[in-house]
Amino acid sequence: MFSASPGSATLLVELGAILIGLALLGRFAGRIGVPAIPLYLAAGLLVGEGGFLELVTAREFIEPAAQIGVILLLLMLGLEYSGSELLVALRTNSQVGALDVLLNFTPGVIVGALFGWGLNGALLLGGITYVSSSGIIARVLDDLGNTGNRETPVVLSILVTEDLVMAFYLPLMAGLLIGGDPLQISLEIVGAVVAVIAVLFAAVRYGERLSAAMFTRFEDIMLLTLIGVALLVAGAAEHLQASAAVGAFLVGIALSGQAEHKARELLTPLRDLFAAMFFAFFGLQIDPANLPGVLAPAAGLAVVTAATKVATGWWGARRAGVGKAGRLRAGALLTIRGEFSIVIAGIAVAEGLDSKLGALAAAYVLILAIIGPFLARAADPLSRRLAARATEKQRSRRGQ
Amino acid sequence: MAEIVETSLPGVGLRHDFLCESGDRLGVITRHSGRRDLLLYTQDDPDAVGESVTLSPDDARLLADLLGGATLVERFNDLRQHIAGLSIDWLPVSETSPFAAQPLGATQMRTRTGVSAIALLRHGTAIPSPGPETVLLAGDTVVVVGLAEGIHAAGRLLAVAGP
Numbered sequence: 248m249f250s251a252s253p254g255s256a257t258l259l260v261e262l263g264a265i266l267i268g269l270a271l272l273g274r275f276a277g278r279i280g281v282p283a284i285p286l287y288l289a290a291g292l293l294v295g296e297g298g299f300l301e302l303v304t305a306r307e308f309i310e311p312a313a314q315i316g317v318i319l320l321l322l323m324l325g326l327e328y329s330g331s332e333l334l335v336a337l338r339t340n341s342q343v344g345a346l347d348v349l350l351n352f353t354p355g356v357i358v359g360a361l362f363g364w365g366l367n368g369a370l371l372l373g374g375i376t377y378v379s380s381s382g383i384i385a386r387v388l389d390d391l392g393n394t395g396n397r398e399t400p401v402v403l404s405i406l407v408t409e410d411l412v413m414a415f416y417l418p419l420m421a422g423l424l425i426g427g428d429p430l431q432i433s434l435e436i437v438g439a440v441v442a443v444i445a446v447l448f449a450a451v452r453y454g455e456r457l458s459a460a461m462f463t464r465f466e467d468i469m470l471l472t473l474i475g476v477a478l479l480v481a482g483a484a485e486h487l488q489a490s491a492a493v494g495a496f497l498v499g500i501a502l503s504g505q506a507e508h509k510a511r512e513l514l515t516p517l518r519d520l521f522a523a524m525f526f527a528f529f530g531l532q533i534d535p536a537n538l539p540g541v542l543a544p545a546a547g548l549a550v551v552t553a554a555t556k557v558a559t560g561w562w563g564a565r566r567a568g569v570g571k572a573g574r575l576r577a578g579a580l581l582t583i584r585g586e587f588s589i590v591i592a593g594i595a596v597a598e599g600l601d602s603k604l605g606a607l608a609a610a611y612v613l614i615l616a617i618i619g620p621f622l623a624r625a626a627d628p629l630s631r632r633l634a635a636r637a638t639e640k641q642r643s644r645r646g647q
Numbered sequence: 648m649a650e651i652v653e654t655s656l657p658g659v660g661l662r663h664d665f666l667c668e669s670g671d672r673l674g675v676i677t678r679h680s681g682r683r684d685l686l687l688y689t690q691d692d693p694d695a696v697g698e699s700v701t702l703s704p705d706d707a708r709l710l711a712d713l714l715g716g717a718t719l720v721e722r723f724n725d726l727r728q729h730i731a732g733l734s735i736d737w738l739p740v741s742e743t744s745p746f747a748a749q750p751l752g753a754t755q756m757r758t759r760t761g762v763s764a765i766a767l768l769r770h771g772t773a774i775p776s777p778g779p780e781t782v783l784l785a786g787d788t789v790v791v792v793g794l795a796e797g798i799h800a801a802g803r804l805l806a807v808a809g810p
Contacts, residue, residue: 327658327679336657385658395662395674395686397694400654407657511680573694634692 261305265294269523280624282383284585285616287523288609291530292538309528316525317590318481318495319518322473324381325499326511328407330451333500336407343401343563344408350555352377358548364601367423371595374416375608376552380585380616381406387580387620391627398564398573402580405563413587414443414497417490420591424598425488439489443497450501458506469506470513492590522586529589530609532596537606545610553615553622556581571637572630579626583619588612664688683707736798737768740787744805751789752779760800762793 272290276283337344355376359369384406388394418439422432450457461476463469477495484494502510560578569577592608649665656662656676664674664686672688674696681704689697702710740747746754756762767774767781768788774781783789791801 332655332657335655381658392696392699394656394659395664395676395684395688395696395699400656400662403657403659508679569694570692572692576695630695631692634689634695638691 258305258308262308265305265309265524265527266520269527273523280620281617282386282585282620283523284380284383284526284589285613287526288530288589288613291527292533292535292609293530294527295531295533295535306531309524309531312521313525313528313593314491315478316518316521316523316528317492317593318477319514320382320522320525320586320590321492322477322495322499323511323514323518324410325496326502326507326514327381328410328500329503330447330454330500333407333411333447334451336404337411340404340408343405343559343566344412346562347405347409347559348377348412350559351552354548354551354555358544358607359604362544362601362603362607364604367420367598368595368600368604370420370423371591371600372604372608374413374420374591375584375588375611376548378409378413378584378587378591379406379556379581380583380587380619381410383583383585383616383620384580384623387583387623391624393576393627396573396576398560398567398569398577401563401567401569402560402577405559405581410496410587414447414493415440417493417591417594418443418488420594421488421490424594435488439487442487442489443493446497447500450497454501454503457501458503461502462504462506462509466509466513469509473510473514474517525593526586526589529593529596533605533609534602537603538610541603541607541610545607546614548607549611549614549618552584553582553619570634572634575630575633576623576626579619579622582615582622584612584615662686685710732794733792734795734798735765735790735792736802738789738791738798738802738805740783740785740789740805742785744783744785745807746783746805747785749783750779751777751781751783754783754804756791756801756804760793760797760804762791762797762801764789764791766790 268290269287272286273283276286352373355373356369359372362368364372384402388399388402393399419436422436422439425435426432461469461472463472477498480498481491481494484497485491499510557575557578560576560581561574564574564577588608589612592605592612595608596602596605649667651663651665654662654664660676660678660680662674662676664672666672670690672693674686674688676684676686678684683702683704683706685700685702686696687698689695751764751767756764764777765775766789767777767783768790769784769786773790789805791798793801
């Protein structure tokens with residue numbers, strides 16, 4: 248029989264308090280027009296190590312919950328894309344994608360190297376500055392009513408390419424972090440990359456059959472099947488050093504049609520619950536005492552990589568024949584960083600790399616997850632003025 | 648006809664847009680979720696959406712019906728041009744018509760005039776392809792297809808008894 252021990256009572260109270268706290272923050276975020284993710288992270292900072300209130304019991308529960316949060320986050324991200332969309336984006340978008348890597352990965356690597364965090368630390372910080380937040384950007388696009396704009400396909404293709412690059416980057420980092428002699432590392436990385444490519448092609452080819460096999464109209468069974476398959480594949484991927492997150496992402500890509508539809512409906516509330524815990528858990532692990540020391544480099548890095556993202560969006564939109572106003576909107580949107588940067592920073596913290604790296608990543612994501620959406624909102628009226636001026640010029644020229 | 652441009656929006660769905668003859672650009676986003684967005688681009692910035700309307704699957708069907716009804720009549724007009732001499736007309740069944748409260752078959756319209764009744768309009772609803780047993784009521788409108796002179800004869804037939 249179940250009996251409530253004092254420990255479990257504390258766990259329930261702490262967990263309940265955390266969730267209510269996150270809910271209140273979410274409301275507040277909605278009211279001031281800021282995404283909830285950075286606030287969840289900040290909440291974790293406050294109640295974590297060295298924070299003004301330290302959680303004891305709930306932490307044991309939050310840690311596995313956070314792991315499930317990452318898996319659900321990536322599974323849902325994979326659901327958004329179909330395998331063929333990925334292949335098309337990769338084929339048509341490789342130039343902008345390469346520029347994106349060059350401009351936005353490099354600043355992080357340089358700063359990481361300057362701090363002396365070694366090859367792994369530098370590459371992780373590069374990943375953090377490279378990847379934009381597809382989750383927050385999709386929501387901002389919707390809020391602004393800009394999804395139909397002609398620069399939007401450019402923005403979305405850049406995001407798809409980034410997410411796809413992550414599918415290779417994460418196993419690569421996993422291989423590097425295990426260490427060992429160079430030959431062993433490269434063999435492991437090559438193995439992981441080949442596995443990802445194989446699964447990707449299998450997902451495109453056999454996705455429909457897998458989806459049909461997984462689909463049932465009984466929602467409870469469907470939910471168990473989905474989570475079971477995602478956890479199993481994520482676990483297997485982790486075991487093969489290819490990162491659990493990537494495994495879940497690939498499962499999401501493989502699902503299509505009815506199964507995909509149902510999965511999105513069933514998993515969204517679960518994702519929201521566990522992902523919130525993941526963002527808070529990341530904050531929990533960061534000692535706020537480290538923050539003041541890294542604030543200046545984080546802000547500098549944010550300014551530089553916001554500028555490089557604007558440049559990426561500008562160039563990509565120009566190639567697609569979009570006018571100046573649209574190029575500005577595309578660039579401003581891409582400055583937003585979020586969930587994926589936290590996933591990468593989480594790896595750095597879990598691997599026990601320099602504690603300053605985690606703090607720098609937290610400050611960096613806080614800045615760009617909050618300021619980025621404001622930049623995107625500000626770019627809208629600014630671009631309208633730009634466009635109005637351009638038409639006026641055209642008219643006066645025609646008048647002469 | 649304007650050319651429709653199809654663009655894939657990864658993670659969102661598909662966008663179709665075209666330039667209207669008025670110079671406005673119209674578009675529709677079909678989302679994976681089944682939701683549709685109706686878009687009107689601005690004149691100043693051809694890349695930006697000025698107004699967008701969110702349509703649920705039901706809303707979209709309703710709008711398609713409204714627009715589709717008009718295009719259906721246009722299509723028929725096109726068809727009429729293709730088959731030379733073919734006409735469509737709406738003939739009233741008055742109170743004084745000898746065929747009010749009589750089955751359609753009793754008019755022998757097809758035999759006498761070569762005109763086919765393709766629908767009956769009654770109280771704002773349409774009864775498509777009525778059979779010979781369908782009873783005509785005063786106030787109905789009979790939609791007929793045939794040659795112009797046949798339709799003329801059918802009109803007289805419904806108004807007065809006997810040829």
